[in-house]
Amino acid sequence: MERFDWDDLRFFLAVARSGRLTAAARRLGADHATVSRRITSLEEALKAKLFERRPQGYTLTAHGERLLAKAESMETEALAIQSDIGGADMALSGTVRIGAPDGFGTAFLAPRLAGFASAYPGLELQLIAMPRLLSLSKREADVAITLAPPKEGKVVARKLSDYRLGLYASADYLAGMPPVTKPEDLFAHRIIGYIDDLIFSPELDYLDEVAKGLRAHLQSSSVIAQKNAVVAGAGIGVIHHFMAEYEPRLVPVLPDTVQITRSFWLLVHADLKDVARVRAIVDFIVRETKASRGLLMGEPRPAAPRAAAE
Numbered sequence: 001m002e003r004f005d006w007d008d009l010r011f012f013l014a015v016a017r018s019g020r021l022t023a024a025a026r027r028l029g030a031d032h033a034t035v036s037r038r039i040t041s042l043e044e045a046l047k048a049k050l051f052e053r054r055p056q057g058y059t060l061t062a063h064g065e066r067l068l069a070k071a072e073s074m075e076t077e078a079l080a081i082q083s084d085i086g087g088a089d090m091a092l093s094g095t096v097r098i099g100a101p102d103g104f105g106t107a108f109l110a111p112r113l114a115g116f117a118s119a120y121p122g123l124e125l126q127l128i129a130m131p132r133l134l135s136l137s138k139r140e141a142d143v144a145i146t147l148a149p150p151k152e153g154k155v156v157a158r159k160l161s162d163y164r165l166g167l168y169a170s171a172d173y174l175a176g177m178p179p180v181t182k183p184e185d186l187f188a189h190r191i192i193g194y195i196d197d198l199i200f201s202p203e204l205d206y207l208d209e210v211a212k213g214l215r216a217h218l219q220s221s222s223v224i225a226q227k228n229a230v231v232a233g234a235g236i237g238v239i240h241h242f243m244a245e246y247e248p249r250l251v252p253v254l255p256d257t258v259q260i261t262r263s264f265w266l267l268v269h270a271d272l273k274d275v276a277r278v279r280a281i282v283d284f285i286v287r288e289t290k291a292s293r294g295l296l297m298g299e300p301r302p303a304a305p306r307a308a309a310e
């Protein structure tokens with residue numbers, strides 16, 4: 001162990017999380033050769049092969065998987081020391097990666113990150129807004145927004161908020177099609193929705209809830225793509241109220257009959273919940289979500305006060 005360099009673990013973690021030397025080098029502010037040399041040095045010191053080197057990237061061996069858990073625990077303790085002894089401001093640097101469904105991440109969270117980024121210029125924020133579940137245990141994200149609480153894993157979860165969805169279409173589409181006065185009328189319309197075998201969470205399977213047996217004719221794995229298709233007049237789709245609120249070309253369909261309610265959950269890996277930079281983004285997301293409850297639930301916006309008569 002005399003040759004063991006603790007600092008090599010930073011390089012190990014960066015490669016383990018990115019799977020590539022170039023990506024790890026970019027994250028660490030080092031060059032490709034330095035990262036490779038530090039990984040080799042660590043393997044020689046531990047007398048164990050930590051990675052399988054393949055053309056498509058680096059994957060952990062069994063020894064590497066064992067080291068990953070211990071290295072992440074050491075990283076967490078180091079960050080806690082930095083936060084507790086060095087001060088919170090000192091700890092608010094580095095990278096925070098947030099995973100979220102594409103609708104919440106793109107339409108709700110992304111526009112609200114400017115203020116947070118200005119308040120913490122030392123942080124690098126990475127927002128992964130895409131229609132898939134991210135693994136906190138594999139450190140694909142530090143914080144994740146999901147549609148259901150986790151069933152297992154070393155994760156701390158809290159409910160963020162309920163939200164509502166409804167049917168929407170464009171005025172041009174509705175003008176040229178039969179009227180919709182009840183859910184059964186939807187079978188005479190073009191429906192826009194998810195690709196059945198790419199639905200990454202059962203909470204996204206809406207159509208049977210709207211009308212039993214209803215199927216989508218135009219399908220996409222992305223709710224953003226679905227919304228854009230609805231706006232363009234391709235058909236009727238289920239859209240989040242918070243996404244439709246600021247899109248004047250969308251018209252509600254059966255708003256009193258079809259009301260779908262789901263929930264957003266916030267997940268953090270248990271080892272990171274007390275790290276200052278993670279705690280800061282969690283507090284921010286919770287605060288922004290709470291302040292926007294009316295928007296998320298599709299409640300009418302309060303009317304602007306009238307100007308006093310002259």
